[in-house]
Amino acid sequence: MSQQNNNYDENDIQVLEGLEAVRKRPGMYIGSTGPGGLHHLVYEIVDNSIDEALAGFCTEITVEILKGDVIRVSDNGRGIPVGIHPKEGISAATVVYTILHAGGKFGGGGYKVSGGLHGVGASVVNALSSWLELTVKDGEHVYFQRFERGHYDEELKIIGDTKETGTSVMFKADDEIFESTVYDYEVLLKRLREQAFLNAGIKIVFSDKRDEDNIISETLHYEGGIRQFVEHLNAVRGNEAISGDVIYVSGTQGDSFAEIAMQYNDSYNDVVFSFANNIHTKDGGTHETGFKNALLKVINEYGKKFGKFKEKESSKKGKDAPKKEIESLRKEDVLEGLTAIISVKLTECEFEGQTKGRLGNPEVKPFVEKLVTEKLMNFLEENPETANIIFDKCLSASRAREAAKRAREAERKKNAFGNNSMPEKLADCSERDARYTEVYIVEGDSAGGSAKQGRDRRYQAILPLWGKMLNVEKARIDRIYGNDKLEPVVTALGTGIGEDFDIEKLRYGKVIIMADADVDGMHIRTLLLTFFFRYMRPLITNGNVYIAQPPLFKVERKKNVRYAFSDEEKEKYISELSEGGKHNDVAVQRYKGLGEMDPEQLWETTMDPEHRTIVRIGMEDALKADETFSILMGDKVEPRRNFIEKNAKFAQDLDI
The missing domain is CATH 3.40.50.670 (Rossmann fold)
Incomplete structure (x- = not known):
């Protein structure tokens, strides 16, 4: 996407509302106070850096999990504006971190495309952290400000000089808010890898430094963008591509941009992921519907144009005549064995639901549909060998579906x-x-x-x-x-x-x-x-x-029984039931199977709604x-x- 005007200052920061209710109702802003909400804090800060990359001003982002599960996210973008905000009378950077929905994404001209418009933003991360430290470099000075649970004692201040630009945010999630403040490396890695795929060329360096003797670090950098995303998904699942190189189409409509990468493999399952402004739309939406409609239309038109649906000629009549060939494919037929990524970048995304699960922009469906219809048909006509492999795969899926229909009918008659x-x-x-x-x-x-x-x-x-x-x-x-x-x-x-x-x-x-x-x-x-x-x-x-x-263990002493669901619980119960620190009179049974429990134990531990965990x-x-x-x-x-x-x-x- 084209680079925008570099004139990004305090006048671009628009204020919508205050920050009052975040700590009282955190679930409204981050979904939950469980693991999902905890990791969401990291995504929001990273998304700000990604937005800088989309605007053309950031090429590298560093994400670190530090000792004590402290997070640090740094980028080499322009740096958050530090000038005095015209309305609030404080630094624009302070506004971004203390006022809900304040940022450069609400019509001020700071960002043309942003993943954070419907998000919770830096201010909510600040409000839900026991402390947060902000460092900004504007090419002349280094600015610093510290917050505690969203509040600050000192204004943003200059602490040094620099020729570099960028923003660094370090924060500790508040243990008064979250059930646990321990991050899952694999969960964060999956999300950051997605972002690197979706923004071709950007470099994300992700490190886990919690254990000084075992530092883990990965550099996520994919010049091939979503093409490599498709290859990665097939590789981790062990799928073998059957349709040659990844098929890639892209196009623009006004300020909107769409790109699709797809490849057929030897599996019977489809993996179709869609994104809008880098946000995974897990429930699909207009972009995904447009793609699937176009895919079905193109493959059916290709089959008809080149006589792929023709019945085999036969002189036999009546009941001995060959069964009629399939006249057209259905959506599930053309999706079988497909791995595809659909990514759109829009000036404003209309998401349905608080979790951004579904894209609602009505204009996106015809845009994506037209793009895929035109370019995919051209590809198939120019690559007949690949086209035949794809069509045969879809036709095979259709025949299997018909076989399933017959099996289903036979099963109904049997029952x-x-x-x-x-x-x-x-x-x-x-x-x-x-x-x-x-x-x-x-x-x-x-x-x-x-x-x-x-x-x-x-x-x-x-x-x-x-x-x-x-x-x-x-x-x-x-x-x-x-x-x-x-x-x-x-x-x-x-x-x-x-x-x-x-x-x-x-x-x-x-x-x-x-x-x-x-x-x-x-x-x-x-x-x-x-x-x-x-x-x-x-x-x-x-x-x-x-x-x-x-439960994994039964811990018992003199008919006093506890059931432990983890090693930690087992040790806790052993200590509680012991007398004078002696453990030898405590019996521990490790349940290797459900069959080892009698009916009463199984009810008490696993089936009684009053006491079970499901x-x-x-x-x-x-x-x-x-x-x-x-x-x-x-x-x-x-x-x-x-x-x-x-x-x-x-x-x-x-x-x-």
């Missing part, structure tokens, strides 16, 4: 009683209102037996799973129907799968996966989450899927499970080896 024909192993509940019911999907007959005896039969149903599950990584939907391991799950829930899915038919409001805390249990959880993510996704988006958290699964959890499953169950050895080597250090108490 003549419909939803009344429940799986043999299902122990159903008496309540029929899904608002009050829950089903435990339990690993193994042994644990299933304990769960059946320990449950509350009024509203808790139990479905045991057994044997080796189908590898959904290597199976299309037609192989799901009739599968003796997954079909009972589908039948019990009552919703159907794929295009037949109907959330209104769900028989249980809570679908709770309950598996052992070992390798096999992890496999069951990951497989089921992947299955739900791919074939019954509304279960997750609607918030119906949960993971049960059975974790609701969101889309991020399901996506992570899907990625993990692709790596572990795919055909490629190298991604699997890398995953195991990277995660081996986190494995504890494995029952192998």
